[in-house]
Amino acid sequence: MLGRRLCVVKIGGSLLRDSKSYIESAQKIREVFVENGYKAIIVVSAAKGVTDKLVQVAKGSQEALRHIVEKYLEVAKELNSVKVIKRVNEELKRLEIVAGAINRSGVDLSLYDFLLSFGERISKILLVGALEATGVNALELHADELIVTNETFSDASIDYISTSANLEKLYSSIVDSPTIPVIEGFIGSTIDGRITTLGRGGSDYTxxxxxxxxxxxxVYLVTDVDGIMTADPDIVENAKLVRTMSYRESLEASLHGAKRINPKAFEPLEKFYSSKLIIGSWSKFGTEIVKEIPRELWGPKVIMNRASQDMSYMAIVGEGTSSVQFIRNVLEIIDRNGIEILGLQSYVHRPSLLVYVSSTYELKTLHLLHKELFEGV
Amino acid sequence: MGRRVKVLLIGFGSVGRALAKVIALKRKIINSRYGILIDVVGVADSKGMALKAEGFDEYELLKLCEVPRSGVNLFKPYAHQGVDLNILYSNTQPDVHVELTPSEYTSGEPGLSNIMYAIDRGAHVVTANKAPLVLKYKEIVSRALSRGVRIKFRATVLGGTPFISTLTSMRSHDVERIEGILNATSNFILTEMHEKLVEFTDALKMAQALGIAEADPTLDIDGVDAAAKIVIISNILERPLKIEEINRESISRVSLRDIIDAVRQGYVIKSIASFDVRGGKASIRIAKIPRSELFAQINGVMNGVRIRSDATEVVFIGRGGGGIETAHSVLDDIVSLSFEDS
Incomplete structure (x- = not known):
């Protein structure tokens, strides 16, 4: 039923920093996808930092509100389109009204989510404006009309059946037109039309x-790094890109706090069609995440140092890391280097091994294990 | 390919946009089901218009919804500055004129002149604007009759339901009484006051923030909108009332204190429109309703009406004024006009 050259492209907020970056993103969408014959459905995040500011606005910060207004107006002016400037102004006025109401009504979760949704809503208008300025026909889709969710405000889950019906109807009416549809990530609405948000990182889920x-x-998840790294490159300088991971591995990494992907994003992939996730930056798409990986790609993929209730631990994630052989291997490395550990945790059905160490050994253990497990030949 | 029906949209606020969107999404389906191909050939708002005699395609209709308020004149390359119905009609020869301008109850303009113009040019009319009907129902209907065109207005009362067509079709009944909750905005505000225990002004702010109430909410909260709906109903039942004859109570007078007192006694406070058909009397009043009664359970933006006739009692419950629901009612009118024509 669907063309082969269709793909979904999520533009992360880290790429949308200032007025220039909307134009840059639009040009890249054009170069990488449109000119290569792809029909991309663009999922756009809020500009960098805007969602955090909106959370402050909900708490009554006028300064945060001013910051958002200035930031988005600046981008709109840079695009130099009467239409875009007027639209952004309209949305910002509505934002101000909502901000005014939220401070009076105390905690109203639906109003809170509505407030948060402005980050993505305005960002979408700007990206569509930028695409058109670069000569690409673009069309605004509206997440609050398409993505139906339950009523768990601020951490809603998508109602796949209703959403699917909406998407198909829309899809069939625009599939023939030469246009790049752009939709907000992160937001949806309840069946009776109240706006919800999908939780942090919700754009991936969209x-x-x-x-x-x-x-x-x-599904391309475009961000400012080239892909998923074996460890945090700010701590481990020899960290390298992970080429391929399975959904399970990636989900496990998310559950241990890897910032990359919202865990809920895997649910539709497991339940319905298993699309391939491709993560990276405009210069390099370094990591692919697929439903299953062949046996020869099993092994540790990522190591992270985390803390839970004042206990620091290393989470080693990858298919096979909960096997006896792997655990023995890790223990040998630790033993050989005279490190005391406080505990081990591993379940055979989960692709991870947690090694608890006292915080004095934390970085040493991280470097050591990364060296031994990831930097070998 | 079905028979083409050329449609003009006059007024392009939230209902107009919702309608453009619904037509974009459903015109193919309607064409395959009913053999009617709806072509929007022109759109106008207060500042300008856009026209395309061969009809806007799906993409263009969706794209039109992206123009700012009063921004149809920015829709290149089809845009014209200013509105001139003569130009619109001469260039597009529409079959159906859809009037979606805002209701204005003093003069009925611009809707009244637009509708009269459409009738004189031989176009059928679908209106969601109530004011022309409220002020000049008889004149409009008889003019349409004399010119051989029809006017439909399902979206004007309980726009999210087929209330009007049902009422119109109850021809053998003697309708004795119609009453209910006819205004979504005031019902939402009252519901907020009950559920969150806030004062009227805060509930109004909430409604405005959510886009349910207008910046100037007086027509809704003072009962003018509900009274206008009663006037339209009274005309359908051939017991015409004038809007001034309907006694109105504004919900702005309801305080949180009133609500708390009512709830303590087992009641809720609602704004109830009622029309005693035989007595020829109608009112929009603030009423204390026992909590167990039907109208007490119609909350938020829902509307509900009970029709009592000499034979039966019928109840309608549905969304009042949502853009998408209203747009569907308008579209149903367009489709049924096209049916009757063939």
């Missing part, structure tokens, strides 16, 4: 839901 419900093969 992207995977759209792809899996429309049977689209590829």
């Amino acid at each position: 992207a995977t839901a759209i792809a899996s419900l429309l049977n689209i093969d590829r």
